[in-house]
Amino acid sequence: MKERTLLLLKADALQRGLIGRILSRFEDKGFAIVAMKMLRMSKDLAKEHYAHLVTKPFYPDLEKFMTEYPIIAVVIEGKEAVEVTRLIVGPTNGSKAPGGSIRGDLSNSTSRNTIHASDSKETAEKEIKRFFKHDELFEYKMHNEHFLKASDE
Numbered sequence: 772m773k774e775r776t777l778l779l780l781k782a783d784a785l786q787r788g789l790i791g792r793i794l795s796r797f798e799d800k801g802f803a804i805v806a807m808k809m810l811r812m813s814k815d816l817a818k819e820h821y822a823h824l825v826t827k828p829f830y831p832d833l834e835k836f837m838t839e840y841p842i843i844a845v846v847i848e849g850k851e852a853v854e855v856t857r858l859i860v861g862p863t864n865g866s867k868a869p870g871g872s873i874r875g876d877l878s879n880s881t882s883r884n885t886i887h888a889s890d891s892k893e894t895a896e897k898e899i900k901r902f903f904k905h906d907e908l909f910e911y912k913m914h915n916e917h918f919l920k921a922s923d924e
Contacts, residue, residue: 774852775805775908777898778860779887782840783878789885790843793873796859802849806899806908809843820901833882844902853892860888 778797780790794804812820817834824830847856861872865884868875878884889895899908 773848773850774892774895775846775848775899776852776856776889776895777887777902778845778847778856779902780843780845781883781885781887782836782842783880783883784885785841785843787877787885789877793877793886794845796873797847797856800849800855800859802847802852802856803911804845805848805910806846806903807843808903808907809841810902811841812838814838816901820898829882836882846899846903846908853889853895856888857890860886 780793784790784793798804814834817837818825821830821833821837824833849855859873861868861874863874863884864881865874865878866880868878868884870876873886874884889898
């Protein structure tokens with residue numbers, strides 16, 4: 772069963788030229804990119820997205836980082852998208868993330884850790900709606916879909 776999840780490629784990923792390397796990991800795993808856009812997150816959107824962190828002492832720095840520079844919002848789709856994406860991304864703290872994960876290979880920070888990924892199916896649904904209108908999400912058949920189905924049988 773296909774799932775969708777949200778990725779936010781943070782300013783450090785853009786500034787370091789890592790977008791292609793990051794997205795290719797998801798495409799290599801067989802996920803489809805069904806929506807993508809570059810935007811500058813407003814302070815209100817940051818407060819909504821990080822509502823669970825607003826009272827933390829590090830929040831002002833996080834808000835500044837997430838609103839000062841553009842980010843890229845991406846929706847990917849595929850089998851077990853949320854769970855598999857979390858494995859690909861790795862733990863929040865890049866310096867403790869295992870090698871082979873995006874954060875383990877490309878980050879050594881907690882806040883400037885290149886990428887955000889939804890942490891559950893329920894969160895993914897809310898976050899996708901937060902960043903994308905319904906008509907910005909696309910449906911299409913992937914060229915390798917027949918291969919993915921055959922390998923699961």
